[in-house]
Amino acid sequence: MKREQAKKLAKELVAKMTLDEMASQLTYRAAAIPRLGVPAYNWWNEALHGVARAGTATVFPQAIGMAATFDDALQQTIADTISTEARAKYNMQSALGDRDIYKGLTMWSPNINIFRDPRWGRGQETYGEDPYLTARLGVAFVKGLQGDGDTLKVAACAKHFAVHSGPEAIRHSFDAVARPKDMWETYLPAFEALVKEADVESVMGAYNRVNGEPACGSKVLLKDILRDTWGFKGHIVSDCWAIRDFHENHKVTDTATQSAALAIKYGCDLNCGIVYLQMLAALQEGLVTEEQVTIACERLMTTRYMLGILGDEGSEYDTISYDACDTDANDALAQTVAEKSMVLLSNDGILPLDIDALESVGVIGPNANSIACLEGNYMGTSSRYVTYLEGIRKACEGKARVFYSQGSHLYKKGISDLALPDDRLAEAVAVAKRCDVTVLCLGLDATLEGEEGDTGNEYSSGDKNDLALPKCQQNLLDAVLKTGKPVVLVLSSGSALATKSGNALLQAWYPGQAGGTALANLLFGSVSPSGRLPVTFYKGVDDLPEFTDYSMQNRTYRYFEGEPLYPFGYGLSYTKFKYTDASYQSGALTVTVQNTGAMDADEVVQVYLKDFDSPFAVKPQPVRV
């Protein structure tokens, strides 16, 4: 049901609750209140690029790959598909009594933080470095998730509010210091858009402090900006165990009750964690008022009524059957998105490959036959992964012979513990020498870049130290290039890397369950690349400020003063487009775009504006063309 009606019912319901009962609703594992017909509910659910961690679901490309499509209409279709699967799974699971974590309808997605620094391991979860692109894609994603029905299809969550982009290793104690200009022009606009344009139902606070205040207990962020300035009406949730950080790591409070009091005071309604179990104690200590608890509880009950999972009315989505999950159509959509997400960064003319002219294709690399590199992090479980090797083999069936070598481990010195380092290098070189062309699949996966605590890797806590490939992959790349045979380099990563290129370089991100099919379609030219970089690819971290420096100066295409390796918005096609008749009239820019090449292709039309006369302009810079 709609918010006003839901709010009314929530108020009535909460009015019947005791203080104990209200308090029992404020952590992510909300207890049942049988006497009031309130079932238990676990608020923690994930849907970053498909319903995650809840069993079988369509796995779409990782968020950064979706961003590379620059396609907000497609983004909304993806999110609509995800929420259909979420409802299908919810209906199935709750009918069988499973209401545990990841099985609910409050999705802690999308991640609309600005990918400020390429070292951040969680940058893969974002829509890149540009506030405008992030806002457009975020709004579309939330609209797709939440739907436009009488009830919320699922509740989306804009996270992590705000100014949050690493380092992971120190996120529990770090203070991100941002100038007002960067706050308002970089870190906040996407959140504002999701609140104002998409009516996002939930906002999650970040782990770190922002300009001195812990984000989940920040007067400036939660009260002044989010509630008072933007008029946010949904509920606020803490990041998981972030409120514990107040006293344990940020040291802005001394005790758990003080932390609970600080967070709820500024409007953090729901605690992912257990500090809010201290809420009654905080009440007794006089740190918290009954009104604060009541309001938080009302907001949470409002969301549940809006979802149609409280009370008797139900939801129009209750009839979505489990058949709607993991369908052929959704797989096809995942493939389309993957095709549109991959970015062709260099091509000496070798691509597209003419399969009929090839006798043999080498497929080499630790990511060539890897499922992990299709997935990224926060992923579901697909019933139909197609690895790069599998996709290429299928395309080559009956035509060219495929030779495979793992080539190297993702980051360890060798594959076999007892062997000398680089123990697959000879095989890789032999394959490259043997074959007419080699597709070399390098890069990372979520064991190398990701979230603090989730990754145990050669880098620190999920972040990268630099933009280089792991040493063993660098050795592999060098050896394969040294053969002098044609090499197409395919990079899987959620962030910018700086590598040598072969005859062509394709940035594949983490392309989801159909990644291998999509890659083959691009390599062999049944589809033309149309993806564009949603982040700047730098030549190296030497060109960048310190990772901990949250000033945007000399970061992203908007402020970077150096020469990028590949710029934001960049991406090649197999065809040519001609732009004519550009005109600007009353806020609308129109242009005629004509495909003058030989094959069908998508084109991402980009417009960059700059106000040269603005007093806030950092320095004169040419408009990007």
Place this chain on the structure above:
Amino acid sequence: MKREQAKKLAKELVAKMTLDEMASQLTYRAAAIPRLGVPAYNWWNEALHGVARAGTATVFPQAIGMAATFDDALQQTIADTISTEARAKYNMQSALGDRDIYKGLTMWSPNINIFRDPRWGRGQETYGEDPYLTARLGVAFVKGLQGDGDTLKVAACAKHFAVHSGPEAIRHSFDAVARPKDMWETYLPAFEALVKEADVESVMGAYNRVNGEPACGSKVLLKDILRDTWGFKGHIVSDCWAIRDFHENHKVTDTATQSAALAIKYGCDLNCGIVYLQMLAALQEGLVTEEQVTIACERLMTTRYMLGILGDEGSEYDTISYDACDTDANDALAQTVAEKSMVLLSNDGILPLDIDALESVGVIGPNANSIACLEGNYMGTSSRYVTYLEGIRKACEGKARVFYSQGSHLYKKGISDLALPDDRLAEAVAVAKRCDVTVLCLGLDATLEGEEGDTGNEYSSGDKNDLALPKCQQNLLDAVLKTGKPVVLVLSSGSALATKSGNALLQAWYPGQAGGTALANLLFGSVSPSGRLPVTFYKGVDDLPEFTDYSMQNRTYRYFEGEPLYPFGYGLSYTKFKYTDASYQSGALTVTVQNTGAMDADEVVQVYLKDFDSPFAVKPQPVRV
């Protein structure tokens, strides 16, 4: 070249070596002797069911699955294919200068130990519990590996000599005590056959003691039986770091030099490990003679000459190109073997499934989409795994919809750390309820059963505690069966399990790279099952002696006094066979076998003999029929 000529050259070569140089040849990482034209060589290589640990190679079913084919001709074809791939890889790798571990031609395969107790984690590497079957398949495997050319195609190795079958946890200090009857009728016959019939080039000693002597330094085993009685002419290698066990764990010696001396005294020529680096010290201490070192070195050089990898003559196999590795034909062979290896243990008539009559097929279980369960241990890397789910999906394409649920972890309580136990149970039940039939894929993989040190699991050191499924899988099985819908249970394991059955039960072992295709062909009836159990499936470990008891009394079909769950040799077909005109004449039994059913199928004809009048018969028992 042949042994006599190789031996002559080896003697001439070793005669030119200094003592230091000779000693440098006795560990698995043999040093180069440039002045004599002797290149470095790593003796440690594996080919249990395909070239292992050396990169891309065809992955055949695990040894226990090959055994279930009861087909020695097929076994020889498999081994011939493996040795072709080994030569192809060796030629490629050594041309590129890679002569490291796993890249050589001395294969430490097959494992012909008797699978005495179903708890043994390495039983999967064997050909089962029967000395005769083990001998026939072992001989065929060695003949296939070694070839019948002028040079050895590769050198095979009969391991682990002798009386070696767990427990893994105590293998470095355990004394296996076996009666003479069991030695000569159970533990030794397969080794004798491989030496006498297949001229196996190498024998590897076991870790444990046998009747008080460490196997790798046993006068009885190595000298009296192997060399003096059987006339073994090849070289003997220790299991890896087994000689160190002499002083560190068995405590039969006090020092490393004493251990080296004991091992070489009884003819252990090659040390996998580093104790033989003490050989010069042992010489100085007077524990070892120069003659002993000379003989060991000569035997090792003889093998290298026989392989054509020493001297100038080369081998007729030097022309095998890398193209011979990982071919379509080898994949097809792997599929055929997998089809013949799976054993249909029960079938209420549900199999074969009529694909045209099905709207939906559920595929459930931690092994349904698992590559690990295709592989077993000591495996290569395939370029074309087909999981059960993938095989079934392909068979159902355009016909029935496939629903998938992982169902449970292999052994952990849940999939997601934060979730309640059994967090995929609802999904699995929903799938089973939804579908016309469910294929439930349970069992183990090499993370649960395998070798001490290689597995970190809920069982101890790779062995099983009992014959039950891990608890989470038991819960899954119970829940799916409870739906009352048709269920075909597919068990992947290298050893006997005792589980409930669904409407049908198929024992798939670890079926190799084409396991999914093979399974689908059997399920949907394009191929009839023909595999037979190479081990007894017991109802539980309560029916068995202690794991540490090496008496064969009450073990295996030959001596078990209880009622098995499924007997050795058992396996159902989709058709019927009629046996007529059995006759016995001068050592040959002939019988006419007619397929009286409706479909083509293989039949394994088994004959069991017993000498009722033998004074050595343990007790009167009926001949098995």
